[in-house]
Amino acid sequence: MRYFILAVVSFITLAAKAQNTATGAPLVIQSPGKNLTLKFYQKQSADNKRTMYYQVTYQDKQVIGESVLDIQLDNQLSEKAMALKIDQHKNWCENLVIKDIKTTTHDTSWIPVNGERSQIRDHYNAADITLVKDDNPMYVMQVQVRAYDEGVAIRYYFPENEKGTYYNVTAENTGFSFPAGTQAWFANWAQAPYYKLPLANWPGESERPLTLELPNGLFVALGEAQLVDYARTKFKLSDDKPNTLVTSMFGGAQIVSPVGTPWRVIMVATTPGDLITHNYIMLNLNEPSKTTNTDWIKPGKIMRVMTQTTADAKANIDFAVKHKLQYILFDWKWYGPAFSFNSDATKVAIPDFDLPGIIQYGKDKGIGIWLYVNQQALLVQSDSLFAVYNKWRVKGVKFGFVQVGSHRWTTWVEKAIQQAAASHIMVNIHDDWRLTGEQRTWPNLMTAEGVRGNEEMPDATHNTILPFTRYIAGPADYTICYFDKRIKTTHAHQLALAAIYYSPLQTLYWYDKPSAEHNEPELEFWDNIPTSWDETRVIQGKPGEYITTARRKGTEWFVGTITNNKARTLNVPLTFLAPGKKYRVKIYSDDASVATATHVRVSSSVVSSKTVLNISLQPSGGEAMHIEEIK
Template structure:
């Protein structure tokens, strides 16, 4: 008897059972490749699902489906008619990212139905189980258009967890019991089910559907329901329902992630990229991450000063913000002209001269355009700005939420790509993975950044919630008075550039370089210029994209420690919130067998300098003890350079 062959057969049979099992025609079970996640789908009573992770219930029995504008519920009462299985195990390399390559490994089922409601036969559910989380989406193949009034997808927790909730993309993020939540919550949403079980909910690959948020069930304290953004008239009546054209249309993914800590979930945030379509831009040589300084005076002199500063300090971009083409809030303003808003600057601004001057210095220019101009001039503005030599556009105050604006915005990103323009989307837009499909979408706001003077504890909340979604434009400032007055310390501003990932990292948001004219009033109000001090060496060196990322430890509101590698250097950022702490970091992430020079940037209250940044160098290895006391609302930044 060939015991070796029998053993292989048993292993194969067991793996097949773990991957997917079907009990008659009323239930399906799907497991992740590592067998930690288990997704169960049942049609008993009504179509519903549940999720287990590592032996713990993450999502208890929860409903699925939609309510149509005509009052019909889909898919309604159904039976499972067909299950198509698939398994994928591959890696892919992004144009840029938090890693130089990503693993895309999952088990998948496409479940088809038959039911009393005729529409049920044209609806399928695709489910994927990754080692990083589980996700599902609805797929439609009906011949006629459907109008969706609401989504019935539920997320029922096994208990009343603590959750970190915010009303809007740029509002504060607060920890509270789910039972006490009274708002429609932003996504991603982080939940603490126990001291060793955390979960995150959200959506991925939102391209032409209505945005989803979370609404608490008014009758059940531990249940959330998907809340779609439906356009309303002035009286609050719902109009322009979500249109489902059918014939191959699919919804965004709804995902559930779990981990023993918030750090473990954030470490796996590339799940959203894996759930998005691959890169569709054939030639990506023009797409370049980098550091940006904002020109705050809207003058030729200020633009030249920013270009010179960027060249000297290893920045790649100068951005001209609102006001260069007139009042951004005035529909009459014309983004095809350079007409400085007198309320923001007296000028003069020879923008084309600055763009050409920047090109000579190897610096690129980004221009801000408000959505009012974009909505009426997009097809005219994009090729014109490209002809001026502009390389990027910052879309401001874009409409988000309803399907109409979701579709418009992603179409605007694709059109920018056609003209070789990179994009930064500001205000309420939050990413769902589209930067993988169109990597000219460099970054976006949708974040409570430094413009809001967020203290460190709020930034740490942001890190473990908002940053699950992807890159965030924090609008980092350094010399502004608000840093020491409201936001912690200057060292924590350094640490943020490591902790908060953004391929376009805006630095010195409120600051002017030497040679820039004094600006009083409005955005960028400052009478001081950036001094040439040793601190700048950190920002000169820090990159914006990474080959490897380690979310070492942390807890919302309290602290965060992140290490990232770029080429042969490692960078470490640590931020404290409401409590001071003795930071003890295991340096095992450093390359084995190498010695490193650690340049440590720490806060020293005894220093007489404005920023109170202490810079010291020590030699370390992966086995070294690395221990530093850090005050509350403070931080630490370290650059590890191999010793040759």
């Protein structure tokens, strides 16, 4: 990645404002476009204990009412071991006083290696609020705030401690107080179904991102960005305050300064589609790429080899060539029992499987090979495994059944991604793990599961929720099927998913074999679709009902529309096309009268930016379009 255009950074030290904020006058920070406003302040109780609060509004509409900012630490073991003053405060933040406030304005743009857009603007106003314990000045903490037009982000940051003490984070209690009547799309874990619930009587904690609909017409997504050295955090209902959510850590985190917690992200939009097209805020809250040479990182489409033999592998490679896929995957057990520490991921353990010969056959045909490796083998062998795979000319590794949640496993995954990058190996992480924007820092991280996809065969309604929830976090490996008879949607619905669901490594034909194909003409849509984009637009959509997404690569557009379990008629305006030009659109739609097993009709017409297409969708149906400029 490289920086270009304009970089503006201004620094203002506000000692007087720091003093006023400590006594109740809020610090006010606005987004560059001034739609979003965040207020930060402290309140002091009768016994001189202080509490930090914040509020967020959008165009004077309440987003977050008065909510607590709080993090709890127990450093007594480190303090005793290093003969330092013991902090006796029951609430670690209760005696923090504001020492300094520094505001900045930042405006740069950068080019992602892969993405939903060809360049990303990183534009925000920020405040670093420095606080110190009034009885122990070795403890300094910053509340760092960024206000983007797309949302606001907050984190706790600990500058380098001059005494060298460690930080044992026991809890983080960041609050989010919403207007009464707010509804949330709740999912208890990363591969769970979604339920639209009020902020009351939840059956457990909610995954992130968490998308909410406010009674004032706004849509909000709560997210977590830059989770690299901390424990995963979900959202739970407050025990004592209605309509309020609180962060809930998987467990403690033992961190060494200088270090920051992950960012707590509050995206705000007037339409749910804007949450999708603004999800680059998650990337902007991560560090720039640490990989200087990225020529080896190639997006593409991949299919799994269902029967792992040499003959079947070559048949899949031939299928990949025919249908313009870039990769094939050998899934688990190719090197032995996946959950056994005795299995060696550098040795083939199944019969009739000439891996070197398969890799060479794929290379000759222009098809790369990915290998599945379970966490047991990764844990034991990752220090040397990726270098071996590089020598084998393997292109990528799918991490299987990765442990998630704890501080330990968070840092382990981060290290494994870095080790893979050092050996020019791309990565796909399964099963419950979700991205928090770290693919900006390590662009070899192509995708991750953390989604209820076609392995579970969800219904169409679930599929219409995912773009507004899971995909805000970044790419997901939904593992799109096509021929499998367990699919609960139409085939045009499945085709359209490749345009709606973003993943630079897009798995197609999950559970399918090359023999299932009978030259269905509509497969040309998947043949031609790329997996990394120059522009993305959500034309229309409502979570749980329908969505139309248009994506551009060069001068070509790929459009996907899906509905839930109900039939629906929609108008699709083509205003995203360049004015004054003519285009040819190929439309792939469900039609029971078409005499193929998949019943997908392929039609074409000439269109322009003034065209409005009227489409009728079957229950659980969809429609895909490929639009090319007529030269």
